[in-house]
Amino acid sequence: MKKYYDSEIAKSSRIPKLIEHLYAxxxxxxxxxxxxxxxxxxxxxxxxxxxxxxxxxxxxxxxxxxxxxxxxxxxxxxxxxxxxxxxxxxxxxxxxxxxxxxxxxxxxxxxxxxxxxxxxxxxxxxxxxxxxxxxxxxxxMEQETLTAMEHNIFTPGNYFYNGIGHLTxxxxxxxxxxxxxxxxxxxxxxxxxxxxxxxxxxxxxxxxxxxxxxxxxxxxxxxxxxxxxxxxxxxxxxxxxxxxxxxxxxxxxxxxxxxxxxxxxxxxxxxxxxxxxxESSGHSISPGRFDQYMYPYYKKDLDAGIITREFAQELMDCIWVKLNDLNKVRDAGSAEGFAGYSLFQNLIAGGQDEEGNDVTNDLSFMCIEASMHVMLPAPSLSVRVWNGTPDEFLMKAATLTRTGIGLPAYYNDEVIIPALVNRGVLLADARTYNIIGCVEPQKAGKTDGWHDAAFFNMLRPLEMVFSNGYENGEKVGLQTGDVSLMKSFEEFYDAYKKQMNYFIELMVNAINAIDLAHAQRCPLPYQSSMIEDCIGRGKSIQEGGAVYNFTGPQGFGIANMTDALWAIKVLVFDEKKLTLSEYKKALENNFGKGMPKKKAELITTEIVKEIVKAGNPVSESQIADIFKMICDNYISETDRKKYEQLLEWIDELPKYGNDIEEVDLFARDVAYTYTKPLEKYKNPRGGQYQAGLYPVSANVPLGAQTGATPDGRFANTPIADGVGPASGRDNKGPTATANSVAKLDHFIASNGTLFNQKFHPSALSGVKGLQNFTSLIRGFFDEKGMHMQFNVVSKDTLLDAQAHPENYKNLVVRVAGYSALFTTLSRSLQDDIINRTTQGF
Known part of the structure; x- marks a missing residue:
């Protein structure tokens, strides 16, 4: 009988050579x-x-x-x-x-x-x-839809420009x-x-x-x-x-x-x-429960003496390297949103079988070991956690987290299984779920989930409330009324909900149009051959051949929206420290930090047109000077002082992310403005819409297209990451932040939620550090949170890597629902990771 564990074959130096060749x-x-x-x-x-x-x-x-x-x-x-x-x-x-x-x-x-x-x-x-x-x-698509997309209310770029992925x-x-x-x-x-x-x-x-x-x-x-x-x-x-x-x-x-x-x-x-x-350029083709479907072959060979655990591990390490060999090119804008050459190939270990028994096995541990060996962004390793998860397995996963690679991500069976059942997935199928791409749950081999169908910026409808539906003279949203005439917070909040519902409808129109286009022009027979029940139904997955058909666009900006609406409620209507008109002016003037980029660009363009019209040439440097002059001299000193006072008032208000019951429950309601309306819509494949609450890393580039917001966020700066608090707003420790996030309704967001935390390496040092860390995870999951992921790296390290990238070629960090080499990220995305709150126990 042939033995594959020949010592000449199992070379310990192989993996470093493969990696070196890959990144040369x-x-x-x-x-x-x-x-x-x-x-x-x-x-x-x-x-x-x-x-x-x-x-x-x-x-x-x-x-x-x-x-x-x-x-x-x-x-x-x-x-x-x-x-x-x-x-x-x-x-x-x-x-x-x-x-x-x-x-x-x-x-x-x-x-x-x-x-x-x-x-x-x-x-x-x-x-x-x-x-x-x-x-x-x-x-x-309807013209209103195209207009909303042009103004970056939402972007359905994943499937608009690429093939269908996001499945197992x-x-x-x-x-x-x-x-x-x-x-x-x-x-x-x-x-x-x-x-x-x-x-x-x-x-x-x-x-x-x-x-x-x-x-x-x-x-x-x-x-x-x-x-x-x-x-x-x-x-x-x-x-x-x-x-x-x-x-x-x-x-x-x-x-x-x-x-x-x-x-x-x-x-x-x-x-x-x-x-x-x-076959298709769709990303997030996720290996799923690798430790389950590969285990019978491993166990049979191990018991028969055909293979050793060491050589089996080397083969897995080789696969881990190969997953980093796959790549795709995106347009420049999308590359900013998905920076790090990621294909989001999510591989998950642990969890339950169809009858609810824990099925953690030797390969589950070896999956973690493989990520430790290669220390690369792919696969996007995840682990399933429930009350039957062995402590040894969770501690092994925490040991990988401590390396700082941003892996694994942790998922809560106690939330995800009932959330899927609520969407019509059979209990046996729900128990054997896996994660797709960033954070999206589905039943492997039976689902066409259209996860990441669009990114919906929850801050943009708020801008439409203040502008009464107009932007740069063009009608983009609904005319919900002049804010100066609004008499109560309820009236203002209702206007926001109307804008939200309007844009959600347009987003659904866009996604369904793209869905139809794929079915008609790019069905995928190879992919469909491995999805139940395409062969039985005689139709491709793009035409509705899968057993389960969903569409899952994600909304982001909950933390900013919560803090923004809370600030308006308290400062304008409860304490009457300023009017909505004054707030509107503060936002237009970017709290005294200069004119927002979009407005300055518009004025600059008009000025340049007039200069050229007069017959005078204008150089690139002159245009830049005009732009800077407009930004710097637009606001009077008196107004600047008013805005400084307003920022102080905002800063003194309670913020989402600090375990403050009233604010956190309000955040839950704010999230509902996105998650609940989506449930009533259907896709062309006969399936239901379901919401996700995560931005991947689009919170940075789409934040750059968003004006100032009432929570004190300046124009053109990043929006809060995932369902966590805005950067720097959580100051009561990781447990308080986790308690706040757990108060959101994670069950309704069945397309996934994303909760990032960053720890200083000292917080996870020693056995005690790991025990504290795993206790945080179990505590958050007991409170019915869905997902957690972590960066374990010091701010000083990240700043030095930014300044001296040549010394940090192998530094892997958690970006959003994926990890990436830090030095491959755009400067703006690096800054966003650096600015996240660093926690400690």
Missing amino acids: KLPVIEADRAVILTRVYKETENEPIIMRRAKAFRAICEELPITIRPDELIVGSNSKAPRGCQVFPEYSFEWLEREFDTVATRSADPFEIAEDTKQKLHEVYQYWKGKTTSELASSY VQYEKVLAIGYKGIIKEAKEALKQLSITDGDYAKRARFLEAVIITSKAAIKYARRYAELAMNMAQECKDRTRKKELITIAQNCANVPEYGATSFYEACQSFWFVQLLLQT
């Missing part, structure tokens, strides 16, 4: 996929879209360049360059063509792009004009029966159809597309088997030669057939993960 150079944009896809689309103009997609995927699997990187044990890459990426013109392309000359030098997530690649993509893009999902989606497929099914088994299942379903059925043609073509894409995946793996064998024949190093022969054998077996060993299961898993990202 800047990521590269490649054109191969786009060229192949476009050629096939031209050849299949008159065929059904599902067949065009299947045939394009087949060609990509057969022709995309393949490579085996040095020292790899798990193989498969969709780019020649490490951390390189392909592009997906079927979704959108204009933004990349506009950014050809800036994508390598931009502040967030830069990519190299060769001149010949630019030329190839330029030629490809000629075909795609008028044919993308984004263009079709736009044509379905049936990895366990591929491991068990392989694509040979899925082909058999599709053929049997095809036999059950009658040509007289009204939907026969559509269902038959879909099933044929599943067969084509499954065979394509098999062909792709065989290409790697052939490449590995050819490399083995030429290899002079005896140890590497043996490794390559084993790799060739694995790729010849999986994923065509079911895996027969843990090593084969690891390779099969990786091919699935890789090809999902090759």
